Amino acid sequence: VEAGDAETAYERVEPLHPADIADLIELTPAEQRPDLVESIGSLIDGEVLSEMNDWVRDELIDALDPRQLAGMAAELDTDDAVAIIEDMEEADQQAVLNALSPDDRAAIVEALSYPEESAGRLMQRELIAVPEHWTVGDVLDYLRGSDELSSDFWEIFVVDPGHRPVGTCQLSWILRTPRIVSMTDVMKREQTLIPVDMDQEEVALRFQKYALISAAVVDSGGRLVGQVTVDDIVHIISEEAGEDILRLSGAGEGDINEPVRLAVRTRLSWLIVNMGTAIIAASVVGLFQSEIAAFALLAVLMPIVSGMGGNAGTQTLAVVVRALATNQITDSNTWWMVLRELRIAAANGTALGAVAGIGSYLIYGNGPLSIVFAAAMVINNLAAGLGGVVVPITLDRLRIDPAVSSAVFVTTLTDVMGFFSFLGLAALSGVAG
């Protein structure tokens, strides 16, 4: 697209939606980005920045002047401005904040005072709150009368004199109600209030569960301080659900725009941990070197036992990690869940053990070997099922993210149990000669 001259590029990009401009910049190879950015210059506004991938944005921010950035941030709702500013380095952050108007600065500084990934960072301060005694007509006059209000709201919050929310009102209800009706008769009293320090993942689960479009954020005194809208939640749900798959494999953030250097660092540290566990598993094999030397077929079959356990363990793990992420596992059904996975593991283990035993007997005609092979398969499947459910639930209780650390425990378990049960039974039974 941007191979030609700058003017053509500008004309082609101009009619695009900010999200599309952000995509275009992301999909442009890193070397060509500066040229593209220069030619479409003024089209890159705050909206484009807030739609952009973190890595690409950082690159772009470094190239921009703090004053320009402040101008962009001022156009945005607080939540989007915070999302851009929170990732910047301290010095850049200060420069941008200084260039903002005092009001905008205060709002952003306050948002930055809440913990990362909390509702306080996520919320926008712009919202419509009206007192309880107003009628629908009062609200209409208020909305039409003041120019300074945001136009980006989906619900109106009704508050008491202490600015505590007492109800919410969808705009469609207001539109369908005569002017004289009191707001307290239109609003819905049951509402989901979001504490300002709630974790964003929890906020997303509430939105999902109650099909919310927007929700009031309250401080520790129950006062309305902001609102969270569903468009921000959509991003979080997609990120959080996608993160689990990346964490489970130790791929870190796993973003394709992450610099290679950082990707190597994250992945390598995970691989080193896994190498440690692989050595533990290998040392189990080391105990049985004389049996293997006497009967090398053991070395052929042993990776099948450990590998199948690993696969079964990963299946259980995926199910349990997903169920934990969606709050489907509670104290009341933990044991039921453990029992469920053990039943599945017993059924699968028996089936695989039978296939393995019969298959190996047909090929090698060695009865005792086949029995040992089948028994090890059953044992390792049970270990996989038990580990796959107990490990993530335990980590979750200890407040450690089960998606990050479960896999390494479970595969170590299935490798060790696979090698130990197969080689150990072989040694005991004298198959190894």
Add this chain to the structure above:
Amino acid sequence: VEAGDAETAYERVEPLHPADIADLIELTPAEQRPDLVESIGSLIDGEVLSEMNDWVRDELIDALDPRQLAGMAAELDTDDAVAIIEDMEEADQQAVLNALSPDDRAAIVEALSYPEESAGRLMQRELIAVPEHWTVGDVLDYLRGSDELSSDFWEIFVVDPGHRPVGTCQLSWILRTPRIVSMTDVMKREQTLIPVDMDQEEVALRFQKYALISAAVVDSGGRLVGQVTVDDIVHIISEEAGEDILRLSGAGEGDINEPVRLAVRTRLSWLIVNMGTAIIAASVVGLFQSEIAAFALLAVLMPIVSGMGGNAGTQTLAVVVRALATNQITDSNTWWMVLRELRIAAANGTALGAVAGIGSYLIYGNGPLSIVFAAAMVINNLAAGLGGVVVPITLDRLRIDPAVSSAVFVTTLTDVMGFFSFLGLAALSGVAG
């Protein structure tokens, strides 16, 4: 909760949100569900059903009368009613449809005529569409005047005489505009139109990208036939993103309420496929039995080489599957992506190879063995990186879901390459004696 008598249960459940009632039923052990359902009977309405997990709902639906179900379905918007009815068996479906009013029946039959997981199934027919020549005042009078309109809308669609959408208008804009202004001056002309046969995953990506709250669904003639709202999209995003992790591990739907029998069937068929590939990898080991018998240490180190390749391959795979799911990989950056992953693999492979080589030399003091071990580690990491990116992209081009089938190819590749490179180099170099 439901251990006591039925009346207490009813009183406790009554004030709950439908989503909470659905959760309560799901979290109740299967044996106790019938009792709970009986005691809270009439509280289970269409809303509760539509919030419920598929498996639990099916169980409940079997226990209910078609006439009761029809009553519940009639209360719901078409999208929610369709979601309940589409999963039912043919005969039950017919019974419920027959019990519905002709209007509701026609709407649901039409929705069922669209492919599963398409926008047509997802959309609700209830929406507000107004002609271009209306003013804001006309819209307000219309909304206040007719009782039959749905109250559940967030935007108003402006249509031409052929019922083709020409713009959308947020309710907040209408509220902030004087009555005499024409709708065409308030509405936004750029809008995201959803074709009725678009896949729901694609619809979800549009909502995410453009931060939509609702969008018009149009038929092949461009006529407005329904709307999709973001609350349904939130569920889809969460499901689709969560599905990848389950598919990658072969855990099927992976729902904890799926009957054990079905979970066993899905997982076992995946494990059998993996057993086939494990046998292929083991047969590579089989080629080198005499080397292993002569030097059993090879059997100790070989699972480290294959396992590390598997881990590295899974990392790359997770990153690529996520990037494909979010449309971040296009024709223009495929080669860049392959190159990127190869660079990461080369860096990680070199680092791991060095650790493996030096570590094994310190322990066993066997120079040639350590060189073979290190070299095999590098080779297998490169194979993992290449396989991890080429396999899912190729499957995606062939329109096969990369999340489902990539893992089995990649781990087979890393097992085979791990065993072959390590044992082969050992045999060639004469390390095996």
